[in-house]
Each structure stands twice: as C-alpha cells, then as structure tokens.
Amino acid sequence: MSRPKRSILPLMSIPAPHDSIFGQLEAFGHKKVVYCSDPDTGLRAIIAIHDTTLGPALGGTRMWAYKTEQDALHDVLRLSKSMTYKAAIAGLNLGGGKAVIIGDSRKDKTEALLRKFGRFIKNLNGEFITAEDVGTNPRDMEYIRMETQHVMGVPESIGGSGDPSPIAALGVFMGIKASVKEFYGNDSLTGRTIIVQGIGHVGENLVRLLRDENAKVYASDINEDAVAHVVKKYGAEAVSNNTIFEIDADIYAPCALGATINTQTIGKLKCNIIAGSANNQLEDEQVHGKMLLDKGILFAPDYVINAGGIINCYSELMGFSKKRTMQLTENIYEATRNVLKLSKAENISTIEAANKIAEKRIADIKKVKSTY
Numbered sequence: 001m002s003r004p005k006r007s008i009l010p011l012m013s014i015p016a017p018h019d020s021i022f023g024q025l026e027a028f029g030h031k032k033v034v035y036c037s038d039p040d041t042g043l044r045a046i047i048a049i050h051d052t053t054l055g056p057a058l059g060g061t062r063m064w065a066y067k068t069e070q071d072a073l074h075d076v077l078r079l080s081k082s083m084t085y086k087a088a089i090a091g092l093n094l095g096g097g098k099a100v101i102i103g104d105s106r107k108d109k110t111e112a113l114l115r116k117f118g119r120f121i122k123n124l125n126g127e128f129i130t131a132e133d134v135g136t137n138p139r140d141m142e143y144i145r146m147e148t149q150h151v152m153g154v155p156e157s158i159g160g161s162g163d164p165s166p167i168a169a170l171g172v173f174m175g176i177k178a179s180v181k182e183f184y185g186n187d188s189l190t191g192r193t194i195i196v197q198g199i200g201h202v203g204e205n206l207v208r209l210l211r212d213e214n215a216k217v218y219a220s221d222i223n224e225d226a227v228a229h230v231v232k233k234y235g236a237e238a239v240s241n242n243t244i245f246e247i248d249a250d251i252y253a254p255c256a257l258g259a260t261i262n263t264q265t266i267g268k269l270k271c272n273i274i275a276g277s278a279n280n281q282l283e284d285e286q287v288h289g290k291m292l293l294d295k296g297i298l299f300a301p302d303y304v305i306n307a308g309g310i311i312n313c314y315s316e317l318m319g320f321s322k323k324r325t326m327q328l329t330e331n332i333y334e335a336t337r338n339v340l341k342l343s344k345a346e347n348i349s350t351i352e353a354a355n356k357i358a359e360k361r362i363a364d365i366k367k368v369k370s371t372y
C-alpha cells in the first residue's frame with residue numbers, strides 16, 4: 001500500500017474522524033500521540049505533539065464530553081497542528097501540541113484526575129507543555145503544577161501569568177485593526193460595526209476594547225446573561241444568535257467555537273471582514289478559504305490573530321514580563337498585515353498565505369538546526 005507523503009505542514013482538507021488512526025496521524029503530520037488512561041481517577045486523555053522543530057510543543061488542555069473517542073482524537077490532532085502554525089507565525093520558539101481530557105468539566109474534574117494527568121505530562125520530559133483551554137482554568141493548572149513544571153497559565157499568586165484571555169483579546173483587537181486598515185485604508189474602529197459571537201473570557205475583553213474605540217458592537221451568545229452583562233457594562237447591542245449572519249456589519253468576530261465559517265454561512269454573510277478568537281473557524285481551510293477570497297471577504301486567519309494566549313504562556317516560560325508580553329502581542333498587527341499582503345500579492349487565500357509564512361519559518365529553522 002502506498003503511504004501518503006509525509007509533509008509536516010500540509011495545507012489540505014482536514015481528514016475525517018472516521019479515517020484510521022495512523023491515516024489521520026500521517027495526514028496531519030504528527031510526531032507523537034500519547035494516550036493517558038488511569039481507571040482509578042477516571043482519566044482518559046490524549047496528548048498530541050504535532051511538531052517540535054522550533055521548540056517544545058505548547059498547547060492547552062481541553063476538557064470536553066466528546067461523543068466518541070474518535071471525535072476526541074480528531075479534535076486534538078486538528079488543534080495541535082494549528083498550535084504549530086500559531087507559534088511559528090508569532091515568532092515564538094515553540095512547537096505545536098494540545099491535550100484533550102474526555103469528560104464533563106463540571107462533573108468529572110477532580111484534583112486526583114488532574115494530578116494524574118500532570119504525571120503523564122511529566123513523563124514527556126518537557127517535550128509537551130500545557131496551559132488552560134476550554135473546560136480548564138488556572139486552578140486546574142495549579143493541580144497539574146503539583147506534579148510537573150511543564151505547565152503554564154498558573155495563577156499570578158504562585159508566580160504564573162494568570163488568565164491569558166485579556167492578552168488574547170488584545171491580539172484579536174490588533175488583528176481586527178490590521179484587517180480594517182487593509183480593507184478600508186485606515187485602522188480606526190470609530191463608527192465601525194462589529195458582531196462579536198461568544199461573550200466569554202476573550203469575547204468580553206474584546207467588547208471592552210472595541211467600545212473603548214467607539215465601535216458599534218452587536219453581542220451574541222447562547223448564554224443570555226453574558227450578553228446582558230456587556231449590554232449593561234459596555235453599551236453593546238444584543239442580537240440573537242440565529243440572526244447574526246444576516247446583520248449588515250463591517251466585521252464578524254467569532255469568539256465562541258470553531259467551524260462557524262462554512263458553505264452555508266458564507267452564503268449568508270454580509271460583513272467585509274471576519275476576525276475573531278475562535279480556533280479553526282473555517283470548517284475546511286482550503287474550500288472555505290477560497291470561497292471567502294472569491295467573495296471578497298477578508299478573513300484574518302484565526303491562529304494569527306488569537307496568538308495572544310500562547311504569547312502569554314511563552315512569556316511565563318521565559319520569565320514573565322508584562323511589557324514584553326504586550327510588545328509581542330502588539331506585533332500581531334504586523335503579522336496580520338504581512339499575511340494580508342502576501343494573500344493579495346499572490347491572489348491566494350489568507351489562510352494559505354499564513355500557512356506559507358509559518359511553513360517557511362519552520363523550514364528555515366529546521367535547516368539551521370540540522371547544521372552544526
């Protein structure tokens with residue numbers, strides 16, 4: 001049987017979760033996948049290390065009640081691959097990894113489970129470093145820290161960098177400004193209209209930054225209380241989650257879950273720019289990246305503009321400095337501009353342009369490391 005040629009960072013349609021495990025690993029180009037099982041604590045987790053050319057693989061641990069083990073594997077492979085790209089394009093010396101714990105974070109999370117998970121990370125001897133993600137928080141990282149040093153995003157009270165969400169939101173804000181500059185010729189957000197979908201940790205901070213610059217914000221979330229909060233606190237306007245794709249706004253900022261950009265929603269979208277924090281916003285990179293290009297909608301690739309979270313962790317790893325973290329996060333403006341310029345110059349989708357820049361950096365550094 002001929003095996004697919006291994007490319008570390010292919011631009012492609014994402015393999016389906018029902019593909020064979022090794023088929024998926026080859027298609028995504030992973031270096032290592034570790035299954036963590038501990039019946040005593042109920043731990044069932046998967047750690048995926050995608051690429052470590054630039055440095056140790058850093059990525060959050062997501063706790064989610066996946067319907068099937070295949071879904072969990074597929075998610076961790078997809079997410080860890082985009083961490084490789086994210087670190088590369090942000091100029092960090094980090095590789096890409098991610099972990100998922102299968103379970104309901106509200107019911108199944110215990111100190112013992114997290115500490116056992118920490119021991120699995122410890123056994124990787126620094127090849128993988130984790131942080132929080134959906135379903136985990138700084139307190140959970142503190143439990144993992146009791147077993148291993150290879151965890152970031154621990155509370156400030158014990159020397160960590162704390163919640164990365166405000167920095168993540170700042171990065172997204174910079175990406176939005178760079179996109180507005182490209183589309184409209186100047187980067188002022190005053191009077192621009194923006195739909196923020198998902199008023200969680202990042203979404204709320206983003207609403208604050210946007211309102212500080214007098215943008216008009218439409219806020220949407222399945223949690224009505226979260227929307228009511230930003231309406232009251234920042235003067236956003238509440239909109240129903242069902243109608244957001246029909247709103248005639250300048251920008252759509254997806255800050256909830258991934259894959260909201262698909263054939264159906266692209267057909268409806270009226271905005272000029274898509275720029276938000278959610279990971280893996282395009283259901284299919286190749287197909288939907290191209291559809292957006294053809295429709296003239298500027299898509300700021302998610303992993304380029306939501307790198308603030310990983311930058312925060314990187315700073316913690318290097319010895320946290322608020323000033324340095326802010327500088328690196330503000331660089332997202334330039335990184336986004338570079339992606340948009342390449343997309344325009346080569347008439348390729350913005351995601352393809354971003355992938356090219358990330359791949360080039362990894363390939364260049366790989367050569368450096370292969371010489372004496």
Ligand code: NAD
Nearest residue numbers: 164165168198199200201202221222255256277278279309
């Ligand atoms: P969060 O869990 O705090 O907030 C997510 C919000 O989205 C919640 O309020 C939830 O009710 C809402 N939501 C869920 N499904 C929805 C739907 N179908 N429609 C509308 N709203 C919905 O998460 P967060 O930390 O704010 O992260 C948001 C996104 O940004 C995630 O995709 C995350 O992976 C990504 N991200 C977060 C960070 C970070 O530092 N927190 C960094 C990079 C990327």
